[in-house]
Amino acid sequence: MEIAPGAFHLHRYLALEAQRALVDQCQALVDGAVPAYVPVVRGGGRMHVRMLCLGRHWNGKTYSYEQTRTDFDGLPAPPLPENLRALANAIAASTGMTLDADLCILNYYDAEGRMGLHQDKDESERSLAAGLPVVSISLGDTAKFLFGGVRRREPVDALLLESGDAFVFGGPSRLRYHGVTRIVPGTAPPGLEMSGRFNLTFRQYDL
Numbered sequence: 001m002e003i004a005p006g007a008f009h010l011h012r013y014l015a016l017e018a019q020r021a022l023v024d025q026c027q028a029l030v031d032g033a034v035p036a037y038v039p040v041v042r043g044g045g046r047m048h049v050r051m052l053c054l055g056r057h058w059n060g061k062t063y064s065y066e067q068t069r070t071d072f073d074g075l076p077a078p079p080l081p082e083n084l085r086a087l088a089n090a091i092a093a094s095t096g097m098t099l100d101a102d103l104c105i106l107n108y109y110d111a112e113g114r115m116g117l118h119q120d121k122d123e124s125e126r127s128l129a130a131g132l133p134v135v136s137i138s139l140g141d142t143a144k145f146l147f148g149g150v151r152r153r154e155p156v157d158a159l160l161l162e163s164g165d166a167f168v169f170g171g172p173s174r175l176r177y178h179g180v181t182r183i184v185p186g187t188a189p190p191g192l193e194m195s196g197r198f199n200l201t202f203r204q205y206d207l
């Protein structure tokens with residue numbers, strides 16, 4: 001469903017089996033040799049998610065991308081797995097947009113997890129100007145997601161992102177503000193045997 005020009009909510013895009021495989025993969029990644037961590041952003045605030053960047057690392061102190069986690073432990077960002085890249089590109093294509101994803105921010109939200117209203121604008125100027133989409137995949141507990149305009153003060157729509165949903169925003173919607181106000185505990189499909197929520201957002205840094 002197109003909720004704004006260039007913004008699509010693909011409800012239940014992924015079948016349960018596909019979600020299960022992704023949950024296992026996400027769990028292995030966040031517990032891997034380069035583990036997820038809680039970023040501290042400029043100004044000193046701790047984020048309310050555990051984050052792992054794949055392909056490129058997003059530095060929460062400088063709001064820019066780099067190959068190693070200089071704001072945390074100096075470890076290199078793990079590569080973006082090919083199956084995840086292909087999935088993100090296919091989701092973008094299903095909305096009529098083109099993406100050759102080269103990075104993913106994987107976040108884990110526990111029952112208290114949230115993310116303030118923000119724009120995704122740290123990719124290259126060319127990528128942003130081209131409106132290359134962000135592709136988001138949600139797994140586990142439902143999130144209350146806010147999607148606003150390109151200025152912070154504009155009104156926001158509230159929608160629920162459920163397990164298996166994809167959300168794509170590109171073109172004229174690429175710089176819309178968005179955030180997560182809360183997680184709804186206990187709403188993950190029982191077959192996933194998980195609590196909390198994984199969210200993956202795929203982006204293409206440059207053309």
Ligand SMILES: O=C(O)CCC(=O)C(=O)O
Nearest residue numbers: 105120178179180199201
């Ligand atoms: O968790 C979500 O649905 C949104 C994540 C997000 O906004 C981000 O990673 O920039």
